[in-house]
Amino acid sequence: MSDKGRIVFPELAKKDPLYEEMLPELRKRLALSIQQNRLIEEDFEKAISFYRDRGFSDDIIRSLISPERLGGFYARPATLWFPLDNAAKIYPLSMKRGKMAIFRLSVYLKEDIVPEILQMALTITIKRFPVFATTLKRGFFWYYLDSAKRRFIVEKDHSIPCQPISISRSGSQSFRVLYFGNRISLELFHVLCDGTGGMIFLKSLTAEYLRLLGNDISYDDTVWDVDAIPDPSETENAFLRVEKQKSASGFMGKLATQMSGKLSRLCPCQVIHFVIDTQKLRQVSKEYGGTVTAYLLSLMFLANKYATEEREGTVQIQVPVNMRKYYDSRTVRNFSLYFSAVFSLEEITTVEEMIPNIMQQIREKGTKECMDEMMYAAVLLVKSLQFVPVFLKKPVAEVVYGFLGDGIVSNTLSNLGQCTVPADMEQFIDRFDFVLGGGSVQRAGCSVVSFGNKTVFSISKHTADPSFEERLYKLLTDAEIPVRVEGSEIDAN
């Protein structure tokens, strides 16, 4: 059949009547490039097709993916911008090709992911998180986040977690949404947010995905209503809340003993998850008189000692502290600091002997006063560097961060704690996991998150040497804690 000289295939040209009905309303809300508009239109078409296959009625489809749910996000020009928060300022200054501060949060659902619906969920959710809808730009004195109006994409998982994100192009995403089997993963460049902020985004995205599949999911403090208007307090630089302190300290330290394996070129070169029974882990920690964090730290110290050839020196494990527990902030951006738990190699003996000391270090170093001093130091540092151009700051930061910032810690333990979701969402979720990207000289970085009765302890490796994780595994199984080990292949060439 010919239509004004073009060949039209009726079976291909025929669109779903509901899609045709939605199209004018949809087009009113899209003012991106022609190609991007077209892709969003196709997303709607694919979603409708999916709903048809599942037997959803027109009314339900209309209510789920009404174009009105896009709001004015894709119709308005990109005018928002955000100076980086105090913690984020170091990341672009210290990044190099192949080395970026990336972390990953994943949720494992009980059923396989439907990519078309996940794409729709992201298209709808992103408007609620303006700080994620940004591209990193270089200013004269500091980098900043410039808003990007585009179709933010979901991709099939294709590699070892936490590989660098390409952020160079105009309007590039600073995060990735990936799916694989029953897993939705969110990989974030640390300039955007910390683990807590990322988790709010992931949970809100997952809740929206489940809603688009026809489930009723309620909202709470960590699962946000994606149709609500973003509040400026959610994107505040909360570091500026700190009041003047008597002293400012916390960033400097002695060089730490590192594990001895050869550093891999790919970072991380492998990711390993220990899936652990939460109750059993809590019970064992309690038996030793410590918290889960203290118990895991003691095991990490022992495994670190086992994985190094050094016989002198100190093992220092960095423990991030969520500052939201001290300040009532709703920000999704970075608002974490850290302290280091420190033991000399001779002091690393047994779990029983170490736990009281670790608990004491946590109590002393993780206080609000200590964190405030560090936060104040960060604010002063930023102030003192405000007139130094980026092209001078960057080479210095690369060296300082690479050899001192990273070199003063042997390992990291980032514990996001017990992750909760609204009760009507729990039934769809199997577990969460949390993976840190690699550092410059640290051979491993560890992270923990629990959901229900599953705790996932993740290790991102920067060396092929398996001593650290094998020792940890042995220590856990010796304590009669059942562990299931999952992970990626190793790519240490």
Added chain:
Amino acid sequence: MQIDLIYPERTKRSRRIEKIGKVLEWLSLATCVICPIVNYYVGGKAWSVVVIWAVYSFWSLILSPDIVERNMISQTAKVIWKASVLLGLIDYCLAPGWADFVIPIIGFSGLLFVAVIYLADYKRQRQNAMPMIWLFIFALAFSIASLLGWLKLNWPMMVLGGISSVLSILGAVAFHSDLALELKKRFHRD
């Protein structure tokens, strides 16, 4: 310890691209070491300086491009200044007497090109205006230097000065709010 694989393998393509990149990086590095040695022992003109700059330009544009802000305008600006330096070096080291004529031509052609990119894709490129602003500032500075007699004043330099002045004024009038926002973002200190 048995690990159940739950992540896909890296594709062969990404490994191959990585390997090719590594080989090219080592070749570039070897060229930068070997050429000055050969140049020193063979003698004659300092052609190795030109080679090193050309390899560095290739490195920074292709092998190790900008991690942040690799857009049409920034890359065109980068090509213009790297090509101008290369031509200047060829003129100075190998065949003198033509660069002060050719470089301004490349300069004003480049200015027109980035202006066209900016206008043709205004919605997206207005967030990338800064490299263009720097290009205009440098072009104006060179034109003023030639008017002051510090550089040779010839017709390409006059055209460069004319185009940069006219485009700067037109840009400031037509896009003043966008440019003001762009400057505010680029020069923020908090």
